[in-house]
Amino acid sequence: MSSVPQASSPEVLTGTPARSGSMKEDRRRALYWSYFFLVLFAVFFLTPPIYMLITSLKSSAEIGAITNPWFVYHPTLDNYTALLGSEQYLTFFKNSAVVSVVVVIITMLISIPAAFALARMKFWGSATLGMGVFLTYLIPETLLFIPLFKIFAWVQDLTGIEVMNHYWVLMFIYPTLTVPFCTWIMIGYFASIPKELDEAALIDGAGYLQMLTKIFIPVALPGIIAATIFAFTVSWADFLYPMAFTTSADQLVLPAGIVTILIRGDVYAWGQIMAACLLGALPPLLIYAFLMDYYIAGLTAGATKG
Amino acid sequence: MAAVLPSSKAAAVRGGGLRRFARRKSTIAFLMALPLIALIGGLVVYPALYSVHLATLNKSMERFVGFGNFEFLFKRDLFWMVVKQSCIFAISAVLFKALIGFCVAHFVHNVPAKGQRKWRGMLLIPWVIPPAMSTLAWFWLFDPSYSAFNWIFERIGLPSVTWLGDPNWARFAVILVNVWYGAPFFLIMYLAALKSVPEQLYEAAAIDGASWWQKIWYVTLPMMRNIISITVLFSLIVTFANFDIVRILTSGGPIDQTHIFATWAFKLGIEGNDIPLGASVSLFMFPILAIAAVFILRDINRRGNEA
Amino acid sequence: MAQVNLRRLVKTYDDTPAVRGIDLDIPDKEFVVLVGPSGCGKTTTLRMIAGLEDITEGDVVIGDEVVNDVPPKDRNIAMVFQNYALYPHMTVRENMSFGLRLKKFPKDDIERRVQNAARILDIGELLERKPKQLSGGQRQRVAMGRAIVRDPKVFLFDEPLSNLDAKLRVQMRTEIKKVHQKVRTTTVYVTHDQVEAMTLADRVVVMNGGRIEQVGAPNELYHSPVSKFVAGFIGSPAMNFLPCTLEEAGALRVRLNEAIALPVPQDRTARYRPLLGKQDLQLGLRPEHIVDARAQLEPGQHAFEATIDVAEPMGMETLAYFQVNGVDVCARVHPNAGAAAGARLRLAADMSCMHLIDGATGRVL
Numbered sequence: 002m003s004s005v006p007q008a009s010s011p012e013v014l015t016g017t018p019a020r021s022g023s024m025k026e027d028r029r030r031a032l033y034w035s036y037f038f039l040v041l042f043a044v045f046f047l048t049p050p051i052y053m054l055i056t057s058l059k060s061s062a063e064i065g066a067i068t069n070p071w072f073v074y075h076p077t078l079d080n081y082t083a084l085l086g087s088e089q090y091l092t093f094f095k096n097s098a099v100v101s102v103v104v105v106i107i108t109m110l111i112s113i114p115a116a117f118a119l120a121r122m123k124f125w126g127s128a129t130l131g132m133g134v135f136l137t138y139l140i141p142e143t144l145l146f147i148p149l150f151k152i153f154a155w156v157q158d159l160t161g162i163e164v165m166n167h168y169w170v171l172m173f174i175y176p177t178l179t180v181p182f183c184t185w186i187m188i189g190y191f192a193s194i195p196k197e198l199d200e201a202a203l204i205d206g207a208g209y210l211q212m213l214t215k216i217f218i219p220v221a222l223p224g225i226i227a228a229t230i231f232a233f234t235v236s237w238a239d240f241l242y243p244m245a246f247t248t249s250a251d252q253l254v255l256p257a258g259i260v261t262i263l264i265r266g267d268v269y270a271w272g273q274i275m276a277a278c279l280l281g282a283l284p285p286l287l288i289y290a291f292l293m294d295y296y297i298a299g300l301t302a303g304a305t306k307g
Numbered sequence: 308m309a310a311v312l313p314s315s316k317a318a319a320v321r322g323g324g325l326r327r328f329a330r331r332k333s334t335i336a337f338l339m340a341l342p343l344i345a346l347i348g349g350l351v352v353y354p355a356l357y358s359v360h361l362a363t364l365n366k367s368m369e370r371f372v373g374f375g376n377f378e379f380l381f382k383r384d385l386f387w388m389v390v391k392q393s394c395i396f397a398i399s400a401v402l403f404k405a406l407i408g409f410c411v412a413h414f415v416h417n418v419p420a421k422g423q424r425k426w427r428g429m430l431l432i433p434w435v436i437p438p439a440m441s442t443l444a445w446f447w448l449f450d451p452s453y454s455a456f457n458w459i460f461e462r463i464g465l466p467s468v469t470w471l472g473d474p475n476w477a478r479f480a481v482i483l484v485n486v487w488y489g490a491p492f493f494l495i496m497y498l499a500a501l502k503s504v505p506e507q508l509y510e511a512a513a514i515d516g517a518s519w520w521q522k523i524w525y526v527t528l529p530m531m532r533n534i535i536s537i538t539v540l541f542s543l544i545v546t547f548a549n550f551d552i553v554r555i556l557t558s559g560g561p562i563d564q565t566h567i568f569a570t571w572a573f574k575l576g577i578e579g580n581d582i583p584l585g586a587s588v589s590l591f592m593f594p595i596l597a598i599a600a601v602f603i604l605r606d607i608n609r610r611g612n613e614a
Numbered sequence: 615m616a617q618v619n620l621r622r623l624v625k626t627y628d629d630t631p632a633v634r635g636i637d638l639d640i641p642d643k644e645f646v647v648l649v650g651p652s653g654c655g656k657t658t659t660l661r662m663i664a665g666l667e668d669i670t671e672g673d674v675v676i677g678d679e680v681v682n683d684v685p686p687k688d689r690n691i692a693m694v695f696q697n698y699a700l701y702p703h704m705t706v707r708e709n710m711s712f713g714l715r716l717k718k719f720p721k722d723d724i725e726r727r728v729q730n731a732a733r734i735l736d737i738g739e740l741l742e743r744k745p746k747q748l749s750g751g752q753r754q755r756v757a758m759g760r761a762i763v764r765d766p767k768v769f770l771f772d773e774p775l776s777n778l779d780a781k782l783r784v785q786m787r788t789e790i791k792k793v794h795q796k797v798r799t800t801t802v803y804v805t806h807d808q809v810e811a812m813t814l815a816d817r818v819v820v821m822n823g824g825r826i827e828q829v830g831a832p833n834e835l836y837h838s839p840v841s842k843f844v845a846g847f848i849g850s851p852a853m854n855f856l857p858c859t860l861e862e863a864g865a866l867r868v869r870l871n872e873a874i875a876l877p878v879p880q881d882r883t884a885r886y887r888p889l890l891g892k893q894d895l896q897l898g899l900r901p902e903h904i905v906d907a908r909a910q911l912e913p914g915q916h917a918f919e920a921t922i923d924v925a926e927p928m929g930m931e932t933l934a935y936f937q938v939n940g941v942d943v944c945a946r947v948h949p950n951a952g953a954a955a956g957a958r959l960r961l962a963a964d965m966s967c968m969h970l971i972d973g974a975t976g977r978v979l
Contacts, residue, residue, distance in 0.1 A: 152357065174350065180347075184343060195697060286432075
């Protein structure tokens with residue numbers, strides 16, 4: 002490393018923190034520009050949600066009148082009350098909730114033991130399986146939805162069980178979206194638990210199942226919460242599979258329901274649609290608001306491990 | 308394992324306990340991973356392979372037509388447009404997402420720690436809202452008659468834009484929404500990565516006389532190579548295979564000009580009831596994805612060995 | 615309480631031998647320290663005793679039972695890890711009682727044991743805290759508490775003090791010794807620090823390259839090392855090794871260079887005389903046996919002069935480094951002896967503590 006420090010201020014030369022001089026000036030300028038751009042991007046990112054809110058508070062009349070779309074002159078909660086009273090909308094909500102919760106449970110039941118086995122126990126094929134989990138994540142749902150559609154149709158023909166056009170089909174399919182990434186997250190968390198803890202537990206007399214339930218799960222709880230949140234939000238938000246598999250109104254989940262049913266012909270009740278969207282986005286938003294750290298940990302955990 | 312020398316009776320009675328225990332551990336592990344294997348095998352690998360089979364059938368799925376579907380597709384201009392389009396969408400969207408994510412991460416990083424949480428919280432919101440719903444909001448923002456953007460344009464003297472009516476504007480709109488939705492992900496990743504670069508490297512660079520731009524080029528980017536590769540790979544795949552945004556904004560219109568693989572496969576396969584053709588279209592994504600994956604994985608492995 | 619016997623113990627990883635045949639008998643209640651440089655096999659040996667490593671060849675006997683195939687939980691041992699390995703989500707009390715709870719011990723028995731251990735280690739007030747609320751020394755004590763409650767036959771320590779700062783290490787060393795005096799259980803303790811070995815052990819086992827170099831009480835190893843490795847490993851600063859030749863000029867002498875020839879003590883002449891003319895001899899002399907020469911020499915001392923290269927004042931003494939024939943030598947002189955870079959000092963070597971080493975084989979002759 003070379004040579005002469007650039008700044009002329011004596012503090013920098015002696016190594017003490019600069020009280021005045023070029024470093025601080027730089028930092029202040031950087032800060033101002035940062036705030037400027039941050040505000041710009043915040044406007045960019047937050048415009049659609051805010052616009053959703055604004056529109057949802059408008060009556061159809063106001064929307065039709067083409068007044069300032071960015072301001073509500075006569076705010077009304079009619080859209081919301083209509084939705085909350087609409088059995089159809091509530092069915093969508095119920096379906097989404099049921100599917101998401103069940104899928105989260107299934108995902109955790111599959112991911113946690115598998116992650117424990119892959120992180121801690123070497124068994125035949127564990128390395129390939131680990132790689133396989135990662136690669137699975139690279140196979141998108143848009144590749145699988147057609148063959149899956151055909152497979153389930155065939156199952157229906159074969160067994161007579163009505164699998165098509167029922168939302169509980171999604172409970173089988175959504176795990177393909179959630180399990181690989183959740184397993185990957187959990188492997189990262191489990192692997193970070195020091196091996197000495199295993200050995201202390203072995204000496205204390207714990208079998209593998211006890212190690213998992215009494216030690217690994219409690220210690221890796223943040224990871225489990227993060228994975229749960231991830232699984233929930235993915236299940237709640239998925240759009241392609243419901244569009245492909247469910248068609249009758251009473252079987253639809255929220256995303257598909259709003260898009261297909263609430264948009265009727267050329268007459269859009271946009272106030273109501275926006276309200277529906279906002280209400281539908283509420284669960285993930287609430288989870289995010291209260292558990293933001295876990296939410297973000299879920300995202301970053303997967304990548305930093307890889 | 309070399310033979311254990313003959314020992315006392317007690318061990319003989321236990322019958323090689325430690326070795327049996329080790330073998331049992333292997334079986335337990337396998338059983339624990341079995342649901343995962345079953346899920347991946349049955350609902351991912353099998354359908355993927357099955358789609359190859361499907362692609363070789365005719366429309367009513369009775370006859371084997373080999374590459375017939377593909378020949379049919381290759382002859383159509385629309386197919387090549389879809390290929391080109393999907394690639395352009397993916398590459399340009401990912402480029403912008405990464406760039407925006409990178410820059411905004413720096414801005415957030417510059418803000419004092421207490422404020423960072425607040426900004427981070429606000430800026431991640433596009434990612435939290437289910438894409439189907441936020442895309443509807445954009446759809447309404449782009450509405451031909453009621454577009455709120457056009458309302459602003461008129462006020463300041465700019466011409467109205469037919470956002471979704473004109474093929475080029477429609478493409479722009481799709482990319483825009485995609486970038487809006489995905490940039491926060493990059494932001495979060497890069498912010499975390501930025502924090503892990505030791506402050507001392509920047510101080511050493513400052514002493515060496517590096518400008519802010521040089522610091523980024525010589526310190527930040529090299530330290531973040533791995534995370535950049537990973538995020539770009541993931542995003543390329545996810546963006547390439549995107550369905551929600553195009554479907555809701557344009558349904559592939561106007562006049563099929565904004566179709567990408569997923570939406571076109573949906574239209575042909577589910578709406579058009581030609582499953583094999585739809586499967587062929589989806590399948591075509593795979594080689595492109597695989598090539599991208601190989602390149603970037605190789606990159607990661609190489610870098611990982613350096614580190 | 616029980617004795618531990620290691621018979622022809624061997625451990626090989628793939629093709630690399632880590633432990634090449636260890637025979638060791640540890641009587642009941644003895645505190646044995648396995649010491650040696652990194653990679654010498656001491657930790658591997660400990661883990662084989664614990665059951666955390668499979669045994670390639672040989673036997674581990676605890677009590678009078680061969681435990682090769684017995685899982686760790688049934689060997690009646692307890693282990694204290696270098697990184698404490700405390701369960702972070704459990705309180706101190708739960709950490710200590712975890713093993714007992716798994717074995718379904720009755721509640722009052724568990725409570726009695728926990729209280730007993732807490733009393734011995736003085737951690738009674740910490741019972742409801744979690745590990746992250748404890749200091750390093752406290753965590754180490756909790757780890758020991760976890761071991762004590764099991765009332766095992768053997769305590770195993772895997773470098774428990776390596777993570778503590780120097781001052782704390784000295785403190786905890788004494789604590790461990792006190793605990794052993796209260797709870798007289800056979801103990802096998804692994805460390806790379808020879809000071810810990812010397813201060814804690816009833817007997818020290820010096821290991822090198824997967825084999826035992828020497829076993830003995832600390833004093834025995836200090837005064838009568840059998841090999842150059844042990845001689846150089848025990849004692850700090852390390853023993854000086856000076857290439858020399860034996861000569862006879864009236865009496866038997868050790869010649870270092872033209873200027874310095876040191877006399878061999880009377881009681882050793884018979885032993886060393888047959889080695890006259892032998893090549894590749896080295897004189898081993900500890901720094902504490904090279905001091906500044908007083909006006910009147912002690913019996914056994916012989917004076918010579920040397921120019922000091924580097925002086926390190928330690929407060930209670932000064933380490934003076936000088937060269938003989940290009941070899942660095944360290945002497946421990948009085949702080950007021952005037953040792954400084956460039957000074958010419960009159961030093962006295964205590965030849966009654968000399969060792970003669972065969973340079974080729976490394977054996978002490």
